Amino acid sequence: MRKNKKKSFDELVLENKQQLLQDQEALERIEERWEQRILEKLD
Numbered sequence: 001m002r003k004n005k006k007k008s009f010d011e012l013v014l015e016n017k018q019q020l021l022q023d024q025e026a027l028e029r030i031e032e033r034w035e036q037r038i039l040e041k042l043d
Helices: 009-022 024-042
Strands: none
Touching: 009 024
């Protein structure tokens, strides 16, 4: 049996970032939330 090497937090963050960059729908949702937060702060 092989031991699975645990990924470091940094590796997980990079992997997640790459997946998000490839997922256009997720990027659009993130942008919408980001815009909403900015608009709420301006009010």
